[in-house]
Amino acid sequence: MFSKACEYGIKAMIYIAQAGEGGRLVSLKEIAAEIQSPVAFTAKILQLLSREGILLSTKGAFGGFQLAAAADKINLAEIVKAIDGDRVFNGCGLGLKECNALKPCPVHFKFAAFREQLADMLQTTNLHELAAGLKKGVSFLYR
Amino acid sequence: MFSKACEYGIKAMIYIAQAGEGGRLVSLKEIAAEIQSPVAFTAKILQLLSREGILLSTKGAFGGFQLAAAADKINLAEIVKAIDGDRVFNGCGLGLKECNALKPCPVHFKFAAFREQLADMLQTTNLHELAAGLKKGVSFLYR
DNA sequence: TTTATTAAGGATAAATTTGTCCGATTTATC
DNA sequence: GATAAATCGGACAAATTTATCCTTAATAAA
Numbered sequence A, B: 001m002f003s004k005a006c007e008y009g010i011k012a013m014i015y016i017a018q019a020g021e022g023g024r025l026v027s028l029k030e031i032a033a034e035i036q037s038p039v040a041f042t043a044k045i046l047q048l049l050s051r052e053g054i055l056l057s058t059k060g061a062f063g064g065f066q067l068a069a070a071a072d073k074i075n076l077a078e079i080v081k082a083i084d085g086d087r088v089f090n091g092c093g094l095g096l097k098e099c100n101a102l103k104p105c106p107v108h109f110k111f112a113a114f115r116e117q118l119a120d121m122l123q124t125t126n127l128h129e130l131a132a133g134l135k136k137g138v139s140f141l142y143r
Numbered sequence C: 001t002t003t004a005t006t007a008a009g010g011a012t013a014a015a016t017t018t019g020t021c022c023g024a025t026t027t028a029t030c
Numbered sequence D: 001g002a003t004a005a006a007t008c009g010g011a012c013a014a015a016t017t018t019a020t021c022c023t024t025a026a027t028a029a030a
Helices: A004-019 A028-035 A040-051 A076-084 A108-123 A128-137 B004-019 B028-035 B038-050 B076-084 B108-124 B127-137
Strands: A057-059 A065-067 B055-058 B064-067
Touching: A004 A028, A004 A040, A004 A065, A004 A076, A004 A128, A028 A040, A028 A057, A028 A065, A040 A057, A076 A108, A108 B108, B004 B028, B004 B038, B004 B064, B004 B076, B004 B127, B028 B038, B028 B064, B038 B127, B064 B127, B076 B108
Parallel strands: none
Antiparallel strands: A057 A065, B055 B064
């Protein structure tokens, strides 16, 4: 569904939303430990998210990352788009370059409905609610 | 969503359903040309589908492939499972090894509904209907 | 000012997926 | 029996994704 990079990216953002409340900066080391991801690879992903403007980074001692907006203003779609592009939202189910209602692949209309549901879900799910579940201990970032 | 191998596999099966009516054997060469896929790679995928029992292969001159069952008895879920395994059906959206209602990842329940819809769609979509669209010229396998 | 800590970023390596090549085998036809 | 057409299957190569290493730059604190 998503690339590994995107999975790490989503987990990192959820963790930062949960751990970075009150403007506290969260370090790469802490993030990678909490989401059980390879440190250097995670660094690349956080760099990307920073360049994309949905994360803020601060260098130097006691530096780290924080969300670029309130957690309830950042949705999953933004993160997925930043890392995996819009393949998830627009890409053809059978990989055709051009696939649309006028010249559809055989599964085009079967997929359309469901792709729309996915897009809607990603757009309406924000980091605040996901972080809340984590905080309450009803959801988990590893295992 | 699906691997490239799986995309080719689905396209190949749809094409065979359409071109192999009346028990006609369809050759690898023809299939690869029609779905615009690399011949040798497609061969591997068809071999796999044959081993999985959803395709029948015949060696030798005038040999080729045919569906192992009536087109309306083969659904997309079988093909996807044969090639990509059940990752699509069971895998966690964030890549966790263990992710279930008892120990869910943060997006588990958000994904569950939609994954179910996907599984349902794949299970209820059969090759016959997809091939029909192709035959009528309302859907396409390349571009 | 020195030191420790932290992110940035380039180069490289490992793993996986995708794709190619080629000889062996099977089968129909001449 | 020889030949041509077709799949099988193993080895290899290329491309992409995932992961690592190392140097540089920035910042806070001692």
